[in-house]
Amino acid sequence: MAKDLFSNLDLNLLRTFIILHQERNMRKASERLFVSQPAISKALQRLRDHFGDELFVKTHHGLRATEYANQLAESISPILDELSSTLNESNEFNPQELDGVIKIALSPFLLSAIANSLFQAIRTEAPNVQSAIIKLV
Amino acid sequence: MAKDLFSNLDLNLLRTFIILHQERNMRKASERLFVSQPAISKALQRLRDHFGDELFVKTHHGLRATEYANQLAESISPILDELSSTLNESNEFNPQELDGVIKIALSPFLLSAIANSLFQAIRTEAPNVQSAIIKLV
DNA sequence: AGATGTTACGGAGACCGTAATTATG
DNA sequence: CATAATTACGGTCTCCGTAACATCT
Secondary structure (H helix, E strand, O other): OOOOOOOOOOOHHHHHHHHHHHHOOHHHHHHHHOOOHHHHHHHHHHHHHHHOOOOEEEOOOOEEEOHHHHHHHHHHHHHHHHHHHHHHHOOOOOHHHOOEEEEEEEOHHHHHHHHHHHHHHHHHHOOOEEEEEEEEO | OOOOOOOOOOOHHHHHHHHHHHHOOHHHHHHHOOOOHHHHHHHHHHHHHHHOOOOEEEOOOOEEEOHHHHHHHHHHHHHHHHHHHHHHHOOOOOHHHOOEEEEEEEOHHHHHHHHHHHHHHHHHHOOOEEEEEEEEO
16 A cells, blocks of 8 residues: 555644535634634645545635545544544543432333332442432333 | 643644654654654654653663553544544545545335435435445345 | 652743734635 | 734643653562
8 A cells, every 4th residue: 555544644734624625614613613714724635635525625605625635524524433432431430539418210111120120230230329319211 | 630641632642642652762752753862862852741651661672651551542543543534534534525426236126115214315415416326236 | 879750951943922914705 | 994714933841762760670
């Protein structure tokens, strides 16, 4: 293969690329990214150079995405979204750090079936939780 | 929320993080990333600062990953892998560039159901393909 | 001593912002 | 003319590498 499009890439440029693909306008993109508009232009030049494609061509109202850019955006945008949520959620739920009281709504039928194992699991995973109140619905 | 762990992150650091998690040794990581070993140390400091966790603690033979680091690696490593393959493969399959003859194996039952639309699709997406031979199985 | 990670320090380069320029309607 | 992108240019700030230090077996 010619060269690795991943290893040699400044990953931060992908953020700019995605925003640019959403906005199709450098000024708007620059506002969303809190940088100047020429900074976006330079970033796009780097992206073009890296991928060997124009990616976005100048038009009347702003930019038009090339087919390559569309495919690229379509494939990497969900990945970046997933990365974003993973980074932000990974830390937010740690049962070990839970304490106080938690309340769970449950139907009587389910309750009789799983209440015991549920209590066990909570006691194990979140030892600092004082008690769990189960509300019937 | 306190702060966004994605937006404010230098994504390139994640590459260092993954390698570091694989090697558990700054010297080896530095070799794989073609940088000096102190550069890795600094990068790790930035990672620690960003995530608010030690991530790797010094030991006799190198480094030991914290639980946080393990969870982080476990969750983001497949995402980065996917990003890597996507970037490198996205360009490799372009139906427009296909030519010659393609062969497709298909059961008679399926054949009768989709043969027509299949031919149509191929003709449209890959106009340079001369013919498609469908082999019954 | 030999391996490790950390700190200090100086320099090179990347990146940005302001301003001027070009292109396009 | 108005809006948008590109280029020029100067400055800063990040990041790296060399070297010195610290720690551990």
